[in-house]
Amino acid sequence: MKARVKWVEKMMMVGESGSGHALVMDGPPEHGGRNLGIRPMEMLLLGLGGCAQIDVVHILRKGRHPVSSCEVELEA
16 A cells, blocks of 8 residues: 655645545645635544544445445544
């Protein structure tokens, strides 16, 4: 797995995954950003939630349990 993060300006950066997806990250105005993208620490929290959810759905489907919805709420 690979990823690259490139600084653009002020507190803005663009992250690109090894699979070719990209997203903008930025900081809040009080820290010099312009709030034009998700904050890096929010990305970390979303990644943890996404990994947990993929595991849960995969295990349920593998056990032939029907899955109609799955939602993870995180707070840090």
